[in-house]
Amino acid sequence: MVRVLKLELKGITKRFGSLVANDHIDVVVEPGQIHCLLGENGAGKSTLMNVLYGLYEPTEGQILIDDKPVTFRGPGDAMAAGIGMVHQHFMLVPVFTVAENVALGAETTKAGGFLNLDDTRRKIKEISDRYGFDVDPDALIEDLPVGVQQRVEIIKALVRDAKVLILDEPTAVLTPQDTDELLDILRQLKSHGTSIVFISHKLREVKAVSDTITVIRRGKVVGTADPGASTTDLASLMVGRAVNLTLDKAPAKPQETTFQVKDLTVIAPSGQHVVDGISFDIARGEILAVAGVQGNGQTELTEAILGLQERAHGSILLDGEELLGRSVKDVLNAGVGFVPEDRSVDGLIGTFSIAENLILDRYDKAPFAKGISMSPAKVLENAKTRIDEFDVRTPSGSLAAGTLSGGNQQKVVMARELSRPLRLFIASQPTRGVDVGSIEFLHKRIVAERDHGTPVMIVSTELDEVIELADRIAVLYKGKLVGIVPAGTGRDVLGLMMAGLSPQDALADAASRQQAGGPVVQHTGQPADQHAGQPAERTAADPAPAAQPVQEPRSGAVGDDHE
C-alpha cells in the first residue's frame, strides 16, 4: 500500500534583504493531487519550492507534513520526509552515467564502501518498467536528450521514495510532444499515489494537468482556481489585470525580398556544425519566426548574421550587400537592429544608466557626440522620448538599467534597436522572462516594425509566441533547417518538426494520429478541457498514448546519411 502524504505550507515568508520573495503564502497539497502553482517569472514560485525543499530557510512560517510541523535543514531532510524535486536546471552530473546519478547521495554499498551499482540498475529498471520509461542505466547523461534527462530526474526522486514530487518549470526545455509525454507521466504518477506540485507560467499545461491551481503574484497567493477556469480568467488573475492574449495583427503584405541567407554554416570551436547549410530569405513587411527547441543553432544563426561568429561560411545578403565577414559595427550601420536572447548579458550594461544604454550603438554619432566629447543633455533628452514611447516604467532615465524589471529592461533594449531606421530587425527571445503585460506591448511593436516595411526575424523557443507573431515559420533542428511552413500550421506539426521530422512527415504523422483518435496537441493554443476535467479516468483508460507519436518516427528512422 502506498503511503500518501498531505503537505501544507503555512504563512511562508522569505525575505532576501529588503526584497520579499514570498509573503505569507499558504498552500495545501492534498494527497494524490496534482497541484499547480501558476505565476509569472519572478512571482516567487521557485523561491517557495526551494524553501519547501530545504534549500532556503523560511524567514517565517511553517511546513506541515500530515499536520505535523517539520523543519528542513537541507535537501537531505526534505528527501527523508518524502519530498522530491525536479529542478528547472537539471541537477545531473553530465559525465556520470544514469545509474551513478541515481545512486549519488543514496548509494547502496557492499562491504568496505564499494559501490553496488547493480542494485541501483535494478531499481532503475523496476521504475522504468512501471512507468514505461525507456532509460538505459549505463548511458552517460550528456549523451541523452533533455526529455530523457528529465525522466532520470524523476527516477532519482522515486528511488528515494518521494511521496510529493515538485517540478519547477519542467516544460521550459521540452518540445510540445515531450511536454505531452511528461504530462502523461505525471498523471500516471498520480494514479500510483504520488502527489505532484507543478510549477509553471504556461496556462495551457496548467489547465491540462492540474487538479487545483494556486495563483501567485508578487510573492503572494492571489487566489485559487479550478482547471475548468478559462484561460483569460487565469491570465488576468496571474497578471493582476485584464490582458488580451491574442494579438490583433493584420495579414502580412510582403513586398520585395531584401534579406537572403544562403548555405550558411557556422562551425563551433569544437568543430561541430552548429548551423548547417541553412538557406532562407525574408521579404520586406513580413515576419519570419525561427522555431526550435533551445540549443539547436538559433543563437549561432543570429550571431552569424550580426558578425559575432568567426567561423561562418556561406552568404548573407541584405539589399544585395554581403554582410558576412564584416565587423559588427559595419553590420549595425548597414541597418540591422538586433535584440539578443539574453538581455542581461548581451543586451544591456546593468550598471550603466538607462539613458546610456539607449545609445550604446550610436554613442559616437551626432547628436550624441561631437568629436571626442559627448553631449549628456542630448543623451538624456533622447532617453525621455524613448521612455515615453516604449512605456518603460521608471522614475528617471539616469537610473541604472539593472534596477529595472525584466520586462522594462527588454523595452529599453527594444527601444534602442527600433529607434533608428532599420533595413532588418532581428529579435531573439523577445519576451523571455517578461511579464504578460509587457509581452503584449513588445509584440505590438514588433508587428508595427513589420508593417513599417522592415523584414523581421524572430527567434523563439516558445511555440505560442512563434504562432502568434509569424507570417512564416522556419524550424531548426540540430543546426539544420527542417523546413519553412506557413503561419497557421498546427502545433502538433510544428512540434514534430522541432523533433526533426520533415514538414511532409510531420503533417502525415499528425493526420494519422488524428484519425486513430489519439490525443493531438491542440492547434489553437487552447487546452483540451475534457482532458483536464477528468485526468484520472483518462490515464486509466489510455495509459501512454501521447508517448507513442514521437517515439514511432524515432525508432522507425531510416536515414540521415550525411557523410
Added chain:
Amino acid sequence: MSTTATAPVPGGPQGKPEKAKEPAQGMSAKPVTWKLPVTLAVLAVVAFIFFGLLGPQSTAKFGVSSGGDFFQLPAIEVPAFLSGIVLSLVLLGLAGYALVLKVKQNRRPPRWLPVVFTVVFVVAFLIWVVGGARTPSISLAGLIAGSVTLAVPIVFGSLSGVLCERAGVVNIAIEGQLLGGAFTAAIVASVTDNPYLGLLAAAVAGALVSMVLAVFSIKYVVNQIIVGVVLNVLVSGLTGFLFSTVMQANKEMFNSPGRLPIIEIPVLSSIPVLGPILFKQSVVGYLMYVAVIVVWIGLFKTKWGLRVRSVGEHPQAADTLGIKVNATRFWNVTLGGAVAGIGGSFFTLVAIDSFTKEISGGRGFIALAAMILGRWNPIGAFFAALLFGFADNLQSIVTIIGTPVPSQFMAMLPYLVTVFAVAGLVGRSRGPAASGIPYVKG
C-alpha cells in the same frame, strides 16, 4: 521565395524521417584537425635529419642486467647510424599514414599511432644520444630504475592534485606541500632520530599547508590560484629562513635525518629491469604504488569517490542530494596535502639525507602537468609522472656519458617534455567541470 516554401530534409531522401534520437552527423562528429598529423610529420622529418642522416657512425650499447640479477641478459648493441635511418623511416611512415588518413578519408589516426610514434621516437633519440656520446654505453636498467626514483615525488604531487581537483579545488600549492613535507620530515626525523616519525610529520605538514589553501579558497572564497601561488612563496620563504637560521646553526641536531632503509624483497628484486623498480624500494616508494591504486579504487569504485567526483563536477547537484559540498572539498584538499607531504619526505629521507633550500626544485609544478597529462586519473598521472622522471633521469645520465648536445639543453628536456606533452598530446582534455569554482549556496 514565396510565403510557403519548403526546404528538403537535409541529408535524407524525401519522405523518410530523419533519425530523431541520434544526433545528426554535423552536430556529433568531433573535428578531425590537422594538428596531430602535421606535428607527427614535423617530428618525423626532424628525426630523419638528425637521428638518420646526421646520426653517429658508432655502436650504441645498452646494458639490460645489473650485477646482482639472478639471471643475466646480454647487453643490446645496435649500430647507431643504421638504426637511426630505419627508425626514422618508420616514423616517416607513421606520419605519412596519419596524413593520408586525414587527406583521403578525413579520419583521425587510430589511437595506437601516437603511442607507437612516441615510443619509436624515444628509442631513436636514445640511440642517437648514446651513439654520439664519448662512451657509447648506457645501463638501461639503471636508466629506468632512476626514472622511477625521480618520479616518486612527482607521483605523490600529482595524486594530491587529482584528489583536490576531483573535488573542485585547484591545487597550485603542490610545490609548497612537497617543500613543507621535505623540511618537516628532515627536522622531525633529525630531532627524534626516527625517519618513520619524519615521514608521518611530513604528511601532517603537507596537510597543514593544504588546510590554509582549503580555508581561504573554500570558506573565504579567495581565488584559488592566488592562494596557491602565495602559499608556495610562503612555504619557500619560511623553510628557507628556518634552514639558514636553525638548521645551518646546528646541523647535527636539526638536519641529519638519516635515511629510510631500502627494503629488498628476496628473489623478486633480482628480476632484471623490473626487480629494482617494484621490489627494491624504500617505504615511500612502496607507498607510492599503494597510493596510486588506493586513490584510483577510492575515486572510481566507492561511495566516497562518487560523492567527491560529483562535488567536483556539479556541486549544485550534489548539494540538492544532501551531500555537504564544502566539507567534502575541505577534507579532500587536506588529504591531498598529506599525500603531497609524504612525497616531499622522499627528498630528505630517501634521495638525500638532508634538507637544502628549494629542494623540491619545481617538481610540484611538473606534478600539476602530470595530473593534466594523466587526465585527472591517478593511474594516468602515475605514468605521466614516470615520463617526466624519465626525461629528468635521461638528461643527467646523458650529461655524464658526454653527448654532442650541450648539457644546458639536456637540462631543459624535462620541461620541454612537459610543455609539449601537455599542449600537444593531451589536446583539449577535460578536467572536472567545477574545478576552481568556489561553491556558494543560494
